[in-house]
Amino acid sequence: MPERRKKRGPMIDFLLIGLIISLTTIILVIILSKDDFKFQKISASKETDSNSITSNLSTESSAFPGIRIVTDVSNDKRTPFAIHYPETDNKAFNDAVLQYITDSKENYLSSMKKNKDKEAMGELNISLETFPYQKHYYSFVLTKTLYTGGANPEISTKTFFINHETGKLIPIETLLNNDENNLSALATYVRKDLQQNPKLKEELFKDDVIKSTEPKWSNFHRFAIVDNSLQFYFDEYEIASGAAGPQTVKLPLSLINPLLASEFQIAMQKPTKPVNVGDPNKKRIALTFDDGPHPKVTEQILNTLDKYNAKATFFMLGSRVQYYPDIAKDVLARGHEIGNHSWDHPVLTKLSLEQAVNQYTSTFAEIEKAINHKPTVFRPPYGATNDTINAQIPIPVVLWSIDTLDWKHRNAQQLLPHVKNNLHNNAIVLMHDIHQSTADGLDAVLAYLQGQGYEFVTVSEILPYRQK
Numbered sequence: 001m002p003e004r005r006k007k008r009g010p011m012i013d014f015l016l017i018g019l020i021i022s023l024t025t026i027i028l029v030i031i032l033s034k035d036d037f038k039f040q041k042i043s044a045s046k047e048t049d050s051n052s053i054t055s056n057l058s059t060e061s062s063a064f065p066g067i068r069i070v071t072d073v074s075n076d077k078r079t080p081f082a083i084h085y086p087e088t089d090n091k092a093f094n095d096a097v098l099q100y101i102t103d104s105k106e107n108y109l110s111s112m113k114k115n116k117d118k119e120a121m122g123e124l125n126i127s128l129e130t131f132p133y134q135k136h137y138y139s140f141v142l143t144k145t146l147y148t149g150g151a152n153p154e155i156s157t158k159t160f161f162i163n164h165e166t167g168k169l170i171p172i173e174t175l176l177n178n179d180e181n182n183l184s185a186l187a188t189y190v191r192k193d194l195q196q197n198p199k200l201k202e203e204l205f206k207d208d209v210i211k212s213t214e215p216k217w218s219n220f221h222r223f224a225i226v227d228n229s230l231q232f233y234f235d236e237y238e239i240a241s242g243a244a245g246p247q248t249v250k251l252p253l254s255l256i257n258p259l260l261a262s263e264f265q266i267a268m269q270k271p272t273k274p275v276n277v278g279d280p281n282k283k284r285i286a287l288t289f290d291d292g293p294h295p296k297v298t299e300q301i302l303n304t305l306d307k308y309n310a311k312a313t314f315f316m317l318g319s320r321v322q323y324y325p326d327i328a329k330d331v332l333a334r335g336h337e338i339g340n341h342s343w344d345h346p347v348l349t350k351l352s353l354e355q356a357v358n359q360y361t362s363t364f365a366e367i368e369k370a371i372n373h374k375p376t377v378f379r380p381p382y383g384a385t386n387d388t389i390n391a392q393i394p395i396p397v398v399l400w401s402i403d404t405l406d407w408k409h410r411n412a413q414q415l416l417p418h419v420k421n422n423l424h425n426n427a428i429v430l431m432h433d434i435h436q437s438t439a440d441g442l443d444a445v446l447a448y449l450q451g452q453g454y455e456f457v458t459v460s461e462i463l464p465y466r467q468k
């Protein structure tokens with residue numbers, strides 16, 4: 001008996017192991033072939049229903065995790081098309097996209113069929129842009145350009161906003177927390193933006209603008225979040241003449257943050273605490289330089305500041321940072337504070353609120369892109385601002401207490417007298433790093449102030465000592 005058992009034991013073990021190995025192999029093959037199916041480029045020829053046009057469909061993985069791009073191309077001589085659209089693992093999303101694509105193709109092919117001019121050539125192009133937002137969201141913007149034989153194309157936009165973790169489509173209702181009050185506030189912003197757009201003055205269809213921006217959910221279904229703005233799309237001829245083309249309204253998220261459901265809100269930047277809160281009885285002064293960066297003047301000023309081991313604050317224009325990102329980087333690298341001074345120096349109070357906030361937001365983004373560091377203080381051009389604008393700026397809005405008028409006299413010899421005559425403790429001194437005379441007169445100012453026992457600090461460091 002024990003001998004028999006011994007003989008059977010290994011036999012059963014052997015069979016079991018064999019079974020396990022073959023099962024594992026089968027499972028592995030299934031998984032791998034599924035992956036192949038998912039990620040490899042697959043090509044297939046497909047007959048479209050409405051017309052016997054051969055199109056070439058291919059699907060490939062993209063730089064965006066979980067998103068595949070489907071390309072559908074037909075080289076038919078009379079009815080060519082090139083279509084790109086997104087595909088995910090979520091069936092409801094894929095169905096919604098495919099519905100739009102199929103409708104677009106069928107409309108195109110049937111109107112070409114109806115066109116009796118057999119020489120007339122059509123074209124359908126649907127292009128795709130993908131914009132990630134925060135960790136889980138994607139905006140897809142599909143732009144359709146359609147020729148059906150005429151000289152001018154019809155251009156229209158379709159958007160999809162999804163949570164790619166859940167795969168679910170998110171409508172504008174969810175974005176605005178299903179709140180009609182939020183919808184009304186948003187509608188007002190969009191309407192104002194269109195009505196106050198100087199480029200649209202002559203082109204706007206006034207009644208259509210009112211109709212298209214009534215606080216109805218259906219008016220705001222074409223949206224995307226792009227570069228920290230919520231954008232709404234209006235097709236050609238929808239609200240303005242053909243000369244104006246299709247319109248996009250961009251609302252900075254910082255402006256409409258309170259209207260968004262919490263999961264879509266942006267983290268508003270908290271004012272930064274001063275790094276070193278020193279002796280309150282000490283003498284200190286904050287030198288500030290506006291309107292740069294400038295390739296020559298800013299560099300000279302940086303060298304003079306270094307000579308006195310002085311720290312200062314530079315309020316930069318976004319438009320100039322775009323041209324001189326390396327100078328902006330150098331200012332930061334040498335230990336100075338970076339401020340936002342608007343994009344191109346307009347009087348903010350003369351702009352619409354959205355435009356004013358856009359001046360802040362675009363510059364914030366440009367500076368962050370250039371130096372990988374967020375500006376910590378804001379100064380409105382000409383010091384012109386109001387409570388409504390300030391309420392939208394999430395960082396301290398800082399003016400000055402000593403104006404050197406360097407932009408006016410442009411005289412190196414006059415810089416020090418202007419500082420001297422107005423000197424007081426915890427002063428903020430206004431200068432401009434775009435005038436050679438300012439760079440030339442700075443050494444005398446620093447030498448004098450150092451002799452008087454002043455410490456040179458940044459604006460954020462001096463703010464706690466200034467009375468509001």
Ligand code: ZN
Pocket residue numbers: 290291341345381382
């Ligand atoms: Zn300025």
